[in-house]
Amino acid sequence: MNVTITVNGEKTSHEVEDRTLLVHHLRDVVGLTATNVGCDTSTCGACTVLVNGESVKSCTVLAAQVDGDEVQTLEGLAGENGELDPMQSAFREHHALQCGFCTPGMVMAATSLLRENPHPTEEEVRAALKGNLCRCTGYHNIVQAIMSAAESAEGAR
Amino acid sequence: MIPPKFAYRRAGSAEEAVSLLAEYGDEAKILAGGHSLLPLMKLRLAQPEFLIDIGRVHELSYIRGEADHIAVGALTRYHDLEHSELLAAELPLLAHASGKVGDPQVRHRGTIGGSIAHGESASDVPAVVLALDGTLVVSGPSGVREIPSSEFFLGPFETVLEPDELLTEIRLPRPASPGWSFQKLTSRAIDWAIVAVAVQGSSVGLVNMGSTPLRATATERALADGASITDAAARAAEGTSPFADRNASPEYRKHLARVLVRRGLEEAAGRAG
């Protein structure tokens, strides 16, 4: 079937097999490989992207299901000349990554959280990361990064 | 893992979904959020030839206050239930339990109708609907029927829904008693409940205590006969036959049911004031 998705603000249109998963579509067809496949069983969150602004696990969504929708991946966060978005900067600043495999999904989950809840408590941040596993950092610096991104967004307002 | 081949059809309305079901019959499955069905398909535990996507049938996504009940459209997502002001005011048990399902990503996709139609006894919301004495509204080729939730669940992944029927609405009577509680014990944060308990007044629903969601009938009867919370909760596992898995033995599940029902009834009584 033909699938038309606005990915990071640009309209894409491709003929795909009906059973194509969104994550494979993004990586193999659209050519955006920041989104990782970790568990492939909707557990780890490495494949998290935003659909119409909300976090979803793209290994458990068909490309066909988001035909006509807006999808945002990690590649869509940085500015035109490559300057990092505030959440990305906060992750860098707070050493919120080691191997970096979970990071694209973490950043997108965190972005979705702050859109829904701009001033989360630490407990709310931890609860919102339930669906994102990190094998390296122990989460502490990830939580710090998200708290600080929320604070700096507040300062900028 | 890529799901097995199927043909994708998108329904534009509930009526179209029902006629597509009639056309494709047993070979077809409804696709709502896909968060139960797609994982099963990846594992080849389900191999429908047709998927009928109702994801765009917006007329099935709503939460409405009616004269004597709250009506919830089958396609309403957990995320919308969790954040509904109407539910926060009138049915906080459902809003709260929805917020405890999976993780934010799962709640952005998963729907109340999918959870009920799937008929998994480890799911949270079916036991809530059972405790609230909900009614399921179903559309099929021969019209609409209303099924009490007490008659809906038959066994593991088995309900009275026929293959050509669409669940359209969940009706929840306004509770007579305001006290509520939802107690869910998981091994890790992301896990499903080992056991969970939904309490509204003196109605008690049990998650994962057998092959279907259940009511703790012995506890409810004891409460009606004037037993104390402690004595009534001690009977929470009567008549249940929970299974063993890597998280818990049947005996441990029975123990948890008794403890969580006691905590739930106490919290509900506290909230009722």
Ligand SMILES: Cc1cc2nc3c(=O)[nH]c(=O)nc-3n(C[C@H](O)[C@H](O)[C@H](O)COP(=O)(O)OP(=O)(O)OC[C@H]3O[C@@H](n4cnc5c(N)ncnc54)[C@H](O)[C@@H]3O)c2cc1C
């Ligand atoms: C990582 C993860 C964690 C989870 N954790 C929990 C948890 O803690 N607690 C919990 O309760 N659940 C949990 N779930 C399951 C989640 O709640 C599912 O989304 C939900 O059970 C099914 O809803 P769905 O809309 O995704 O249904 P789908 O997967 O689209 O459909 C499920 C089944 O119902 C049928 N169906 C769907 N809608 C209808 C309808 N309107 N009429 C007729 N048939 C229909 C489908 O044909 C299919 O057979 C989890 C899922 C994942 C992936």
Ligand code: FES
């Ligand atoms: S790859 Fe999708 S959740 Fe792990």
Ligand code: FES
């Ligand atoms: S940084 Fe390695 S998995 Fe998170």
